[in-house]
Amino acid sequence: MIRVEQLVKTFGEVKAVRDISFQVEQGEIFAFLGPNGAGKTTTIKMLTTLLKPTSGTVELDGLDPTVSSNEARKRFGIVFQDPSLDDQLTAYENMGLHAALYKVPRHVRRERIERLLKLFELWDRRDDGVKQFSGGMRRRLEIARSLLHTPKIIFLDEPTLGLDPQTRNQMWTLVKKLNQDEGVTVFLTTHYMEEAERVAQRVAIIDHGQIIAQGTPQELKLQTGTESLEQAFLALTGSAIRDEEATAADTMRAMARIWSGRK
Amino acid sequence: MNAIYILWIRQLKRYVRSRARVVGSLGQPLLFLLGLGFGLGPTFRRAGEGDYIQFLAPGVIGMTILFTAIFSGIELIWDRQFGFLKETLVAPVSRTAIMFGRTLGGATVAVFQGLIVLVICLLAGFRVHDLRVIPVAFVFMILIGIMFTALGTAIASTMADFQGFQLVMNFLVMPIFFLSGALFPLTNVPKVLGFLAAVDPLSYGVDGMRTSFIGIAHFGMATDFAVLSILTAVFLAIGSYMFSRIQL
Ligand SMILES: Nc1ncnc2c1ncn2[C@@H]1O[C@H](COP(=O)(O)OP(=O)(O)OP(=O)(O)O)[C@@H](O)[C@H]1O
Ligand SMILES: [Mg+2]
Numbered sequence: 080m081i082r083v084e085q086l087v088k089t090f091g092e093v094k095a096v097r098d099i100s101f102q103v104e105q106g107e108i109f110a111f112l113g114p115n116g117a118g119k120t121t122t123i124k125m126l127t128t129l130l131k132p133t134s135g136t137v138e139l140d141g142l143d144p145t146v147s148s149n150e151a152r153k154r155f156g157i158v159f160q161d162p163s164l165d166d167q168l169t170a171y172e173n174m175g176l177h178a179a180l181y182k183v184p185r186h187v188r189r190e191r192i193e194r195l196l197k198l199f200e201l202w203d204r205r206d207d208g209v210k211q212f213s214g215g216m217r218r219r220l221e222i223a224r225s226l227l228h229t230p231k232i233i234f235l236d237e238p239t240l241g242l243d244p245q246t247r248n249q250m251w252t253l254v255k256k257l258n259q260d261e262g263v264t265v266f267l268t269t270h271y272m273e274e275a276e277r278v279a280q281r282v283a284i285i286d287h288g289q290i291i292a293q294g295t296p297q298e299l300k301l302q303t304g305t306e307s308l309e310q311a312f313l314a315l316t317g318s319a320i321r322d323e324e325a326t327a328a329d330t331m332r333a334m335a336r337i338w339s340g341r342k
Numbered sequence: 343m344n345a346i347y348i349l350w351i352r353q354l355k356r357y358v359r360s361r362a363r364v365v366g367s368l369g370q371p372l373l374f375l376l377g378l379g380f381g382l383g384p385t386f387r388r389a390g391e392g393d394y395i396q397f398l399a400p401g402v403i404g405m406t407i408l409f410t411a412i413f414s415g416i417e418l419i420w421d422r423q424f425g426f427l428k429e430t431l432v433a434p435v436s437r438t439a440i441m442f443g444r445t446l447g448g449a450t451v452a453v454f455q456g457l458i459v460l461v462i463c464l465l466a467g468f469r470v471h472d473l474r475v476i477p478v479a480f481v482f483m484i485l486i487g488i489m490f491t492a493l494g495t496a497i498a499s500t501m502a503d504f505q506g507f508q509l510v511m512n513f514l515v516m517p518i519f520f521l522s523g524a525l526f527p528l529t530n531v532p533k534v535l536g537f538l539a540a541v542d543p544l545s546y547g548v549d550g551m552r553t554s555f556i557g558i559a560h561f562g563m564a565t566d567f568a569v570l571s572i573l574t575a576v577f578l579a580i581g582s583y584m585f586s587r588i589q590l
């Protein structure tokens with residue numbers, strides 16, 4: 080369903096994605112895990128026509144998103160890592176706009192929007208401006224919206240970011256159900272390893288723009304001799320903070336500067 | 343088509359819902375109309391140029407449309423920062439359609455603001471020489487509305503945040519306004535100024551409106567219409583092209 084080969088993306092000097100390859104089968108729940116700045120979002124952007132790869136190929140449902148963008152776009156839904164709602168509009172209007180952009184047939188629009196808003200417990204607030212929504216409500220609305228055009232694939236970039244445990248739990252239950260009942264392929268990222276372990280059939284771990292391991296959660300645990308996916312993840316990626324490409328030596332120098340009181 | 347329509351509607355909804363913006367953006371034209379109009383009026387008359395309010399009103403309407411339209415285009419930066427842009431860019435709709443929808447929405451808002459200012463001008467004593475010409479003036483309003491929204495969109499497509507906005511205001515939008523003959527007649531101005539006015543797209547919009555409203559022409563209505571039509575098409579093309587190149 081998704082095929083990525085020797086994919087590379089550089090932003091000037093920054094090598095965000097360095098030659099990664101992987102495949103996601105139809106009907107699979109695939110977790111793409113990695114520390115901050117590993118290149119997860121960049122990969123998703125290339126898969127979803129928002130960014131052009133520097134080199135390498137991507138394929139969605141047999142289509143090349145860089146060439147047949149619109150055909151590819153019809154096939155996936157996406158929940159972005161950052162907000163993407165129009166907060167001047169109401170929840171219902173945000174859904175309606177999406178339905179129109181994706182040409183959801185008119186006769187099913189109302190009913191489908193109602194069903195999704197009810198599912199995510201937003202129906203009572205449908206006519207309120209998104210501006211008045213809490214972070215969790217916004218997130219739920221984005222997830223509901225991504226399903227409106229019944230995509231074959233959904234990309235969930237940290238969908239549970241900022242959600243409380245109840246909603247997170249409910250959301251993953253829903254994703255699993257959708258996957259089982261409708262055969263929707265799910266490509267997700269999350270920093271909650273227990274969530275990935277719970278829902279994902281297969282996992283790839285990316286660090287510094289490179290895939291360092293992939294397999295079922297079970298395989299990764301065996302490979303690292305650990306008990307949980309979280310431990311396996313830490314064993315594979317180390318426990319240093321990666322955001323800025325600071326090496327341990329850099330960190331020590333920075334500390335030394337602070338201690339000695341110089342700028 | 344559907345997409346153009348829905349994005350057009352979205353712009354209008356956002357406009358109607360931000361009353362502060364509607365009222366706020368009327369302050370400046372009002373100031374120009376009343377301050378300059380009544381302040382310079384006597385001097386203008388003594389110079390034998392007639393009633394300044396008559397002369398100024400089309401200019402102030404043009405200014406309103408220019409500012410609102412550019413700002414509507416620049417609104418793209420908001421959408422980028424608040425994230426909504428992503429939602430439109432992953433939708434199975436051509437970038438051109440998205441750009442057209444946004445631009446038509448922005449232009450509609452700009453023309454509407456222009457009409458409000460026209461009404462204010464009429465209340466302040468502006469007299470149209472023949473009511474039947476209002477539709478003709480309206481055509482010019484629409485043309486400059488679309489043209490400048492497209493220009494704003496083209497510029498905003500290249501900017502990730504508002505840091506360059508001041509630059510655009512001071513070195514592009516203000517000169518377009520001041521050099522357009524919105525405030526003063528272009529007859530007998532120094533050659534350089536005359537040249538600058540002739541390359542300023544707004545000059546043709548103001549001249550077109552002035553000709554239709556009060557019958558005073560500088561370039562002539564046919565020239566105005568031809569130049570504006572061509573420029574509108576060109577700016578739409580440039581805007582679409584820049585917009586299609588946006589990567590997030
Ligand atoms: N538009 C951009 N311009 C320059 N550098 C970028 C850009 N987008 C991402 N990067 C860099 O690419 C690298 C990967 O970023 P990316 O957002 O893909 O990480 P991520 O795995 O999604 O991280 P997180 O878990 O924090 O969301 C980072 O070093 C980031 O700074
Ligand atoms: Mg990310």
